[in-house]
Amino acid sequence: MNYFKTYNHFYIKSYAIAKRMVINEMKKEKLKKRPFTTVHNKICKFLYDYYSIKYTEDLKTRQHQSFKLFCDRHLYYDGDNDVVITLVLEDEVLNAFNKEDKSSYVKFVSDLAIESSLKEAQRHFKNYKDYYELIYDLDMYDNFYFEDFESITFTSSNEYKSMIDIKHPYLKQEREASLNSSTTNVEKGSTLLVEVSEKHNIYLNLINNFEDDEKYLLINIINSLPPDSLKRTDFLKLIRIVGTFQDLSIFYKNPKSVTPYAKVSKGIDYYSGKRKLDIIDRTLVKMEPFQIDAINHQLSKMKSQVNK
Known part of the structure; x- marks a missing residue:
């Protein structure tokens, strides 16, 4: 059976439903004269609560090992995301599922797709807040794509x-x-x-627009550069770019159990497979407008090494 076909069907369907829901909610709240920040926070919370409670927690509880294998799929296969999903659903995840659950595997695959789809929808909408605020204010829903722009930031x-x-x-x-x-x-x-x-x-x-993982990678690069290889003006800019991040466990947990420390310490080696190239590409695109040669050179060098 083609399990990827099932996965893709429910992923696309769920994303389309999320898109319609967000548009309808924005239009409805606009009529009530709600400020966009309030609307944005409400939608982000709804999406997060819906997928995390209804799908993520349920998958972790009922099919823990199968779900973990799917989340770690890029550790097992390299290549395009669709190919990786196809392979892992037909092998590792299927074998684990048969050992821990006697229910429908097709239902499990559809739940995986819905969880992944809604998680991506929430991530995108959260990161594109300023873009959707303009659509909200101007009622320009022809610009409502509900997906990241390819190779550029939305401000470009x-x-x-x-x-x-x-x-x-x-x-x-x-x-x-x-x-x-x-x-x-x-x-x-x-x-x-x-x-x-x-x-x-x-x-x-x-x-x-920088995500925490991209900031951790930049900190790793800064820390690994030879002395005096970074201009003071560029160093000051980088301090502002990496700025703050969401995980506050660095203040009260043992460093060995804090993920940000591991990501800063290992840099690109923390990731595997396609995830390495993904984070390098994202960081390169976002760093381009700042024209910090020392950092962009290191990112390009990393990309060449990963592509070998």
């Missing part, structure tokens, strides 16, 4: 830039005015203030 997309110009038309006007040599000194001063404000927001969004 034409859709985001277009919506920013619509929401803040003075920014576009001031940019155009700055190109006009006949602009008065007062207008030039105003333009400078607007440009500074715009650049501030752009870089803030770029920094906020």
Whole structure:
């Protein structure tokens, strides 16, 4: 039986349902004049609670070993994610399932798909908060894709830039005015203030788009660089980029049992298979606008070594 076909069917179906739910919820809350932050937090919490309680906890309890093997699938196979899922569902996960459960394997596979799909939907919506806030404010649902932009941050997309110009038309006007040599000194001063404000927001969004695992990798690279190989100006920028992260267990747990310490210590070697390339690619794309040569060079070098 083609178990991947079952998995893919329920993954796509669940993601489409989540997308419709989020759109409907945003439109409904907009009519109630809710601020977007409140709406965003509510949707993120709903998605998290739904998949974690109804699926994740149930899978961990009823099919613990099978679920763990599926989550660790990239430890067993290299290659495209669809291929890895196909192989692990037909071998390791199936064998483990037959040993610990006599219920329907097809039902188990469908639950895996729904859990993975809703988890990805929640992750995406949470990380793209500023993008969806513009859609919410402007009712521009033609830009509602509910998936990451490929190879770029959402702040670099034409859709985001277009919506920013619509929401803040003075920014576009001031940019155009700055190109006009006949602009008065007062207008030039105003333009400078607007440009500074715009650049501030752009870089803030770029920094906020980094995930914790990407920050841990950057800390590892910084720590492994030879002395004086990093400019002080770049070092200061990196401190702001890696900034804070969510896991506070570093303050009260034994270092040996804290995952962030392991990730910072091992760097890219903490990951295996396709996950290595995924995190390098994500970090490279997000670091590109900052033009920190020492870091980008190390990331590119890592990528070449992983691809060998």
